[in-house]
């Protein structure tokens with residue numbers, strides 16, 4: 001168990017990719033803080049699965065856009081497991097519509113969760129990651145941040161904003177021996193993609209060289225590598241996990 005005793009905070013870990021990451025880190029013996037905003041029942045299920053896999057888990061309700069709630073999450077993390085070694089900024093939302101129809105509210109909502117949430121959590125846990133023995137910051141971006149996507153101007157802007165943020169924090173954290181990286185998943189089978197109409201999804205799958213959507217385990221495997229000591233000399237990178245969509 002390569003992450004025995006390492007404490008990992010994962011935002012939006014009640015379902016989807018966040019849940020997959022939690023279970024994968026649990027398999028490595030990690031202490032996992034399963035953050036959720038509204039999915040309490042499935043966050044509890046994630047925690048059970050983390051423990052069944054060999055880790056320890058607590059669930060913590062916090063909206064990542066609410067700085068006080070995020071600070072309270074840090075307290076709960078410290079009480080249960082001590083300071084965090086790893087923060088995975090995974091919580092994210094979409095509010096898709098063609099740009100001409102996009103309201104300022106659609107824009108702000110997506111920025112607030114995807115970028116504002118990352119800001120709040122990173123700043124709140126920054127000292128923990130800095131002081132950790134090889135702390136890790138991992139931000140879950142998207143292939144859409146690189147390629148753009150029809151109807152997702154807000155989401156694409158937020159997800160590519162994560163790249164510049166991550167590279168900058170990587171420079172600042174390096175002096176303390178900790179790393180920061182992005183993972184940019186391709187289209188992954190979760191509730192977020194369930195919302196895409198079948199016709200559009202068929203076109204997306206046809207454009208993926210590996211001819212399938214990603215499963216959450218595909219993304220979690222790469223996050224596990226970045227969270228582990230094996231990635232000690234990897235920092236400031238964006239790791240694509242997209243079935244070859246860039247080829």
Ligand code: NAP
Pocket residue numbers: 011012013014015016017018035036037038039040062063064065089090091092093113117140141142143184185186187188189190191192193
């Ligand atoms: P999902 O199934 O829609 O789940 C979204 C998660 O984010 C939920 O756990 C949700 O928590 C949480 N969340 C949303 N707003 C939050 C807030 N304000 N505070 C705390 N948690 C919040 O999405 P997913 O597909 O697993 O996506 C996870 C990440 O991967 C996102 O950043 C997404 O942009 C990125 N991504 C996804 C895909 C894809 O194809 N699925 C591709 C590339 C990148 P509650 O349920 O508790 O509200």
